Amino acid sequence: MVGANHTLSTAWTVARLEWQLEWRQGHQLAAVGLFAIASVYVVFQAADQRTGAAAWTAMLWLVYLFSGFTAIGRLFDRERGDVRRYLQWTADPLGLILGKLFHSILTTTALTAVVLSAFILFLGWPQGMEGPGKPGLLVLAAWLGGFSMTTTLVFVSAVASQVRSGSGALGAVLGLPLLLPQLILATRLTRGALSDTPWAMLSEYPLFLAALSAGTATLACILFPYIWRA
Amino acid sequence: MNGAWNWIWKGGGIALLAYVILRGFSTPLQPGLVTASPSALKTGKQVLNLTAVGQPFATPDPSAANFTVVLRAGTQLLRTEIQEVQPHGITVEVNVPNSLPSRTLDAFVFTPTAGTLFLGNACFVEDAAKGDIPAEFRSVRPDETPPQLGFSFPYQPNIMESIRNLLWHVPMWFAMFFIMGLGFVASLAQLRSGAVLWDLRAEAAVRTGITFGLLGLATGSLWARWTWGAWWVSDPQLNGALITVLLYSGYLILRAAMGEDDRVGRLAAVYNVFAFVMLVILLMVLPRYTESLHPGKDGNPGFNKYDLDNSLRAVFYPAVIGWGALCYWMYTLRLRMNRIAHSLLSR
Numbered sequence: 001m002v003g004a005n006h007t008l009s010t011a012w013t014v015a016r017l018e019w020q021l022e023w024r025q026g027h028q029l030a031a032v033g034l035f036a037i038a039s040v041y042v043v044f045q046a047a048d049q050r051t052g053a054a055a056w057t058a059m060l061w062l063v064y065l066f067s068g069f070t071a072i073g074r075l076f077d078r079e080r081g082d083v084r085r086y087l088q089w090t091a092d093p094l095g096l097i098l099g100k101l102f103h104s105i106l107t108t109t110a111l112t113a114v115v116l117s118a119f120i121l122f123l124g125w126p127q128g129m130e131g132p133g134k135p136g137l138l139v140l141a142a143w144l145g146g147f148s149m150t151t152t153l154v155f156v157s158a159v160a161s162q163v164r165s166g167s168g169a170l171g172a173v174l175g176l177p178l179l180l181p182q183l184i185l186a187t188r189l190t191r192g193a194l195s196d197t198p199w200a201m202l203s204e205y206p207l208f209l210a211a212l213s214a215g216t217a218t219l220a221c222i223l224f225p226y227i228w229r230a
Numbered sequence: 231m232n233g234a235w236n237w238i239w240k241g242g243g244i245a246l247l248a249y250v251i252l253r254g255f256s257t258p259l260q261p262g263l264v265t266a267s268p269s270a271l272k273t274g275k276q277v278l279n280l281t282a283v284g285q286p287f288a289t290p291d292p293s294a295a296n297f298t299v300v301l302r303a304g305t306q307l308l309r310t311e312i313q314e315v316q317p318h319g320i321t322v323e324v325n326v327p328n329s330l331p332s333r334t335l336d337a338f339v340f341t342p343t344a345g346t347l348f349l350g351n352a353c354f355v356e357d358a359a360k361g362d363i364p365a366e367f368r369s370v371r372p373d374e375t376p377p378q379l380g381f382s383f384p385y386q387p388n389i390m391e392s393i394r395n396l397l398w399h400v401p402m403w404f405a406m407f408f409i410m411g412l413g414f415v416a417s418l419a420q421l422r423s424g425a426v427l428w429d430l431r432a433e434a435a436v437r438t439g440i441t442f443g444l445l446g447l448a449t450g451s452l453w454a455r456w457t458w459g460a461w462w463v464s465d466p467q468l469n470g471a472l473i474t475v476l477l478y479s480g481y482l483i484l485r486a487a488m489g490e491d492d493r494v495g496r497l498a499a500v501y502n503v504f505a506f507v508m509l510v511i512l513l514m515v516l517p518r519y520t521e522s523l524h525p526g527k528d529g530n531p532g533f534n535k536y537d538l539d540n541s542l543r544a545v546f547y548p549a550v551i552g553w554g555a556l557c558y559w560m561y562t563l564r565l566r567m568n569r570i571a572h573s574l575l576s577r
Contacts, residue, residue: 155504159484159497159500159501162488162493162497163484163487163488163491163497164491170483170484170487173480173483174480174483174484174501176476177473177476177477177479177480178477178480178504178508180469180473180476181469181470181473181508181511181512181516184469204519204520208516208519212511215507215511219503219504219507223500223503223504226421226496226499226500227496227497227500229496
């Protein structure tokens with residue numbers, strides 16, 4: 001039981017530390033938000049407010065994907081050199097990854113809010129839709145897709161942080177193929193939310209996304225100690 | 231003893247592949263109906279031409295009396311009169327009644343040597359009312375003669391001659407699964423023991439597996455062009471296959487990015503374990519829960535829907551073993567290269 005307590009207290013400490021650093025330094029989330037809003041603005045300039053549902057979905061997920069890379073890609077940048085060696089001796093690796101996962105999910109939730117509101121603000125609701133659409137499902141699709149993306153990206157950035165040169169670019173390269181299944185499911189769900197497809201026909205996508213996230217998060221937790229060990 | 235065994239499995243594998251290639255390309259396809267023209271009929275006397283592949287009508291005595299052609303609407307049969315029999319086609323006159331149980335007609339040709347040929351949705355009657363076929367237009371079901379064909383592959387509409395691709399495409403994916411499974415086990419062993427040899431094995435397996443994955447994609451793309459009309463379609467199985475190959479390419483990129491870092495073995499093993507779990511999810515779990523054009527999703531992949539008959543089985547099973555042996559041979563060669571490179575570098 002001591003092990004489990006140690007893991008949980010490590011997770012809590014790591015998550016709280018990340019949060020405090022975020023508030024004190026404040027550049028990480030701000031940088032991501034800036035990236036997201038600037039990207040949406042470029043999309044707005046190029047596509048105007050007459051975007052159909054297909055293009056709307058494609059651009060939403062591209063902006064979201066690269067904002068995700070920006071937000072999570074540098075997750076382990078602080079744990080290098082001496083800090084890393086210190087944490088290898090003192091911190092429980094499972095607790096460390098759980099804390100990072102928790103922090104990343106909070107970040108992604110904030111990112112979802114920023115990207116979606118920016119899309120609605122600048123681009124408006126997609127044009128030429130058959131039905132009224134389902135705003136609630138759109139929010140669910142964006143958040144669940146982002147959640148799924150995050151669990152994979154945490155693993156990828158943990159792997160990439162071990163590579164001495166150019167970890168940022170490597171994270172993006174490794175992350176893209178790993179994220180394709182999540183993105184396929186998430187874009188289908190988004191298209192469903194922007195059409196008059198009944199809920200019942202879309203119910204499998206959230207389940208698949210949740211199952212995929214749970215699977216990748218579990219794998220990340222199992223494999224992380226091997227990455228982390230010196 | 232070991233040397234002799236090596237000769238047996240390598241030689242046996244190559245012999246099986248030679249057999250598969252020869253038999254796969256030399257075996258004739260069973261005859262089958264391809265088209266009916268015109269595809270839209272009107273009520274009254276109409277002439278219908280049915281074309282076939284495999285020369286089912288080139289019997290020793292191609293006289294009209296040996297053949298019977300009937301059209302089926304719903305469950306009722308419509309009589310036809312044969313006008314002309316050619317090796318590749320048969321022309322019939324049909325008197326289409328005003329009332330039919332169904333506006334689409336299936337065609338059946340009963341032949342003396344090639345068995346019964348079937349073409350579903352052969353033609354469409356534009357102006358028929360819904361109702362029973364009047365008695366004077368009807369046909370009784372003719373007697374069937376079992377096909378007297380030698381060793382031949384079954385005819386499947388749309389697939390036709392491309393059924394031979396079954397001996398390439400499917401075993402290549404089987405070989406990829408097999409060698410990636412081997413790589414997965416090697417990576418687990420690497421994580422457990424940390425021994426370099428397991429890392430070299432995993433690298434060799436993944437590299438060979440990617441080769442077979444690319445071959446599987448290429449043969450699959452050819453097949454898709456022939457049967458579905460496009461080189462690539464958005465389908466759960468195809469998405470999964472492409473993502474799998476991309477994932478494993480990521481493995482090679484990760485190794486290349488790490489260079490001669492001594493942690494490459496463990497990190498690559500971690501990535502490989504992750505990739506294999508994704509492979510199982512993408513190719514074996516997800517496609518079964520979503521609709522797919524790709525056959526073989528209702529149980530054992532690749533088997534049930536093809537309805538493998540005995541002639542196809544007699545070539546397909548050797549193909550699976552032959553491609554598997556070739557794949558394993560390529561793996562052992564790559565492993566030997568890896569071991570030599572490793573021993574040179576660590577000298």
